[in-house]
Amino acid sequence: MLKGKVFKYGENVDTDAIIPARYLNVSEPCELAKHCMEDIDLEFVSKVNSGDIIVATSNFGCGSSREHAPIAIKASGVSCVIAKSFARIFFRNSINIGLPLLECGDAVDNTNNGDILEVDLSDGRIKNLNTGKEFTAETYPDFMSELISAGGLIEYTKKKLEKE
Amino acid sequence: MTLIEKILAAHCDKKTLNPGQFINVRVDMVLSNDITAPIAIREFNKIGVKRVFDPSKVVMVPDHFTPNKDIAAAEQAKMVREFAREQKINYFEIGKMGIEHVILPESGLVLPGDVVIGADSHTCTYGALGAFATGMGSTDIAAAMATGEVWMKVPPTLKFIYHGKLGKWVGGKDLILYTIGDIGVDGALYSAMEFHGKAIDEMDMDGRFTMANMAIEAGGKAGIFKVDRKTLDYIMLRQKRDYNIYEPDADASYIKVIEYDVSTIEPQVSCPHLPSNTKPVSQLDNVKIDQSVIGSCTNGRLDDLRLAASVLKGKDVNSHVRCIVIPGSQQIYLDALKEGLIETFIRAGAVVSTPTCGPCLGGHMGILAAGEKCISTTNRNFVGRMGSTKSEVYLANPAVAAASAVAGYIVSPEEI
Numbered sequence: 001m002l003k004g005k006v007f008k009y010g011e012n013v014d015t016d017a018i019i020p021a022r023y024l025n026v027s028e029p030c031e032l033a034k035h036c037m038e039d040i041d042l043e044f045v046s047k048v049n050s051g052d053i054i055v056a057t058s059n060f061g062c063g064s065s066r067e068h069a070p071i072a073i074k075a076s077g078v079s080c081v082i083a084k085s086f087a088r089i090f091f092r093n094s095i096n097i098g099l100p101l102l103e104c105g106d107a108v109d110n111t112n113n114g115d116i117l118e119v120d121l122s123d124g125r126i127k128n129l130n131t132g133k134e135f136t137a138e139t140y141p142d143f144m145s146e147l148i149s150a151g152g153l154i155e156y157t158k159k160k161l162e163k164e
Numbered sequence: 165m166t167l168i169e170k171i172l173a174a175h176c177d178k179k180t181l182n183p184g185q186f187i188n189v190r191v192d193m194v195l196s197n198d199i200t201a202p203i204a205i206r207e208f209n210k211i212g213v214k215r216v217f218d219p220s221k222v223v224m225v226p227d228h229f230t231p232n233k234d235i236a237a238a239e240q241a242k243m244v245r246e247f248a249r250e251q252k253i254n255y256f257e258i259g260k261m262g263i264e265h266v267i268l269p270e271s272g273l274v275l276p277g278d279v280v281i282g283a284d285s286h287t288c289t290y291g292a293l294g295a296f297a298t299g300m301g302s303t304d305i306a307a308a309m310a311t312g313e314v315w316m317k318v319p320p321t322l323k324f325i326y327h328g329k330l331g332k333w334v335g336g337k338d339l340i341l342y343t344i345g346d347i348g349v350d351g352a353l354y355s356a357m358e359f360h361g362k363a364i365d366e367m368d369m370d371g372r373f374t375m376a377n378m379a380i381e382a383g384g385k386a387g388i389f390k391v392d393r394k395t396l397d398y399i400m401l402r403q404k405r406d407y408n409i410y411e412p413d414a415d416a417s418y419i420k421v422i423e424y425d426v427s428t429i430e431p432q433v434s435c436p437h438l439p440s441n442t443k444p445v446s447q448l449d450n451v452k453i454d455q456s457v458i459g460s461c462t463n464g465r466l467d468d469l470r471l472a473a474s475v476l477k478g479k480d481v482n483s484h485v486r487c488i489v490i491p492g493s494q495q496i497y498l499d500a501l502k503e504g505l506i507e508t509f510i511r512a513g514a515v516v517s518t519p520t521c522g523p524c525l526g527g528h529m530g531i532l533a534a535g536e537k538c539i540s541t542t543n544r545n546f547v548g549r550m551g552s553t554k555s556e557v558y559l560a561n562p563a564v565a566a567a568s569a570v571a572g573y574i575v576s577p578e579e580i
Contacts, residue, residue, distance in 0.1 A: 012349055012438060016546045021525040024199045025229055025236035027206070039548040059350040062383065063544060064525070065285040067203055067301035088354050088385055089285060093301035143186040143315070154210050157307040161213065 001120055002079040002100075003129075004051035007037075007044060008113040013056050014063035015090065019072040027068065029075035036072040050077035053119065055111050057083065061090025070094040080119055082126065082137070084108050095144060096153040102126065102137035110135070166321040166418065167388050168356040170410040171296040175279045183320035183419075191221065192295075193274055194308045195282030197264055198226035198237070200301070201244045204283055207306035216251050217312035223254035223273055225264035228521045233528040262493025262519045265289040265377060265461035270493055272402030276391045276409050281305065281314055286461050286543065291376035291388035292369060293395060294409065296356075298386050319356045319385045323418040326361035328427035333577045335471070336371030337463060337541065337561035339363070340378040341432035342424070345442030353383035355419065358412065363426045364389065369398045370467035377462045378543050381439040431576055433539075434559035437547045445564055448574045452484075455538040456569035457550075458562050459490025459517070460524045463541035466496050468562040473505040475566035475577050476512040482572035487514035488530045490522060514569070526550045532557075539568045 017040045019032055026032070037044035054060075054073065060083040061069060070093045073081065080100040094101050100121055107126045111117065116129040124137035140148065150156035165173065169181045175189040194216075196204045201224050208216075216222045224244050229237035248255035256267060265286050268274045276294035280287060283305040290297035300314070308314045326339060344351070357379050364372070372389050379387025389395070391409045399407075430444040458464075458472045469491060481487040489509045491497040497519065500506050509516050523530030524542040532538055532551035537558065540550070545557035558574060567577040 014544075014546045016525075016544070016549050020548055021199075021228075021527060025234060025240060027202045027240070039553045059353065059383065062349060063285065063546060065283055065287075065299040065301055066200065067283075067303060068199075070301075071203075085350065085353065087350070087383060089299055089301060092304060096301060096303040141186065141317075147315075153303050153307050154207050157211055157310060161211070161311065 001118060002051060003116065003118045004053045004079055005049065006053050006055050006111055006113060006115045006117055007048065008111060009040065009054065009056040011057040012059045012062055013040065015061055015066050015069040016063055018061065018069040019066065024066065024068055029071050032068050032072035033075035036076040045076065048076050048078065051079045052077060053117050054078055054081045055108055057108055058085045060086050062087035065089045067093045067097065070097055070099045074099045082107055095147060098152045104135050104137035107135035107137065165413050166356070166416040167358055167390065167410055167412040168296055168321055168386060169318060170412065171277055171279060172316065172318060174408065181318050183318050185318045187316055187318060188313050189279055189316055190312060191281055191308050191314055192278035193280045194222045194305055195264060195268065195280065195284065195287060196224050196302065196305050197228055197284055198230055198241045198244055199228045200283030200305065202240045203302035204305040204309065205243060205247045207303050208309050211306065211310045213310045216253060216309045219251055219253045221312070222251065222309055223268065224248050225256050225261065225267060227261060227263050228525065229527050230261065230520060231258055231518065260494060263461045263464055263521055266464055266492030266496065269293060269373070270402065270495060272399065272404050275399060275403055275405070275407035276395060277407050281308055285380045286377050288379045288384065288386050289373055289377040289461060291379065291386050292372035293399065294389060294391035296386055296388065299380060319354055320419040321356045321358050322352055323358050323360060323421045325421065325423045326363035326426050327423060328363060328425045330363055330426050331430060333431050333563045334429055335561055336367055336374035338429060338432045339426060340375040341434050341439070341442050341559065342429050344378065344382045344440050345432065347382055349381060349438055349440045350383040352379065355384055357382065357384045357387040359387065359389050365392065368467060369394055370465040373465060374462055381543060431561055431564050433564065433574060434545055436545050436556040436558065439543070439545060439559060445560065445574065445576045451537065451558065451574040453539050453568055453573060454485065454536040455530060455532065456485055456487045456565045457523050457530055457538060457540040457542060458565050459492065460521065460542040461492065462543045463562050464490055464492030464496065466499050468541065469496065469500045469505050472562040472566040473508040475563050476514065476570065477508050479512055479570045479580070481513035481569045484572050485569050487569040488517060488523065489514050490517045491519055493519050523550055539565045539574055541565050
């Protein structure tokens, strides 16, 4: 069960906003985390605590394919991202590296910045502890659940190669 | 089946495919660059295989922060170079290097019917050649380098038909900006875009590369064109291996068919801070600019430089504007030299850079200060994309960028 404070953003949060390209001359997760969300929220890095949750409206993570974006979010301590929809490459990258994403429009519409959410990844249940309201996110297709339970794409690939 | 479904089916040995289906496809080329390859190499090393699945099908291009902009960038480029040498994969060193999405088609590394994945979102550019090409992250690239395969969800396809004849200063950039303006930055989310119509048939390859390149700006997984005489002429001197040509079936199923009459479309400008925020250039009222960038994987090809030079010939870049021209590859640089384009740029007061992604992503070679505005032939105008978060980027075609450099404000080439 995940529990954390919400950082809420709007639509089309792009990967340049999540981690600006000027910091891409390094790839270490802890270095990237120092600049996470910097161009749209200067206070994010100082205010985020381990377990906190990013909530956004549609097309979160659009733009560049940089895996540095979900890496920066994960390394900053964020436990999961909830949005109405995700950009395709960001979605893949997050699943591959083990950053949980949940699609749930109702939860997004009924959550404010600073609210505390409780998230059960096993069944996609999201509870807003400020309002008591509960929501259920879309479930993952079987193939993706397999990837997630394997521990991400690298572990999945390792196991697959061992079998061959 | 649609064009994309045909190509994917052939790469996973299936007779039919339906959107939403999960498949494992064989890849013909796996790409990464100086920013995305370091993570891919790190993840590749965790898998435990010693060699990439096929060195002829893996390519790394140092183009984003190169020639190395600082020590950290140099360390990343060094890591990529060493891996490339050790694995004997395709690699383009400075001097041979160009922007990845310009140089891969130019060198014949991608061909019609291929499945290409790249750790760069603009990998979709190769759809211009009738290939299925899509951007992914570094971990996907690492797994594909090890196995030669990648998992994919078959995307639904949107069909776009462009009727009519293009106006004088209107090209591929304007059609794709117009399309993104119409459907939005997530208008093609998770979908493939198939481009058809008379205006497409008449469009040269460089215009098609520009259109396919920006499919991602509508959220698209791929943007693809049918192979025709122009495609075959383009690859004739470049191909070093066999390829397959696929055609969409007459009864292919599309989620939507969108049609435009291009004869009424004028040059388009995407205003800050989203590519979908488009306006006809005539509706921009006295937007003064500090910089004009002509280049990138979107518009750094020979036709683009010809177009910009035709506007700049015999004119002077405005004294308040820095005009930066970036040929997309060494070959394009040479061709532009032979045609006298480079002399035209320099005499007009523009600076000509070595090939690099450079300013497009705010890397180097033309970063903006707070309050500055830039007209650019690149592909993104997000907040802070080219430098300060208080700067602004306007996207346009090379003729509009050149004309604006002369005028000092955003203007149609008709006006100067």
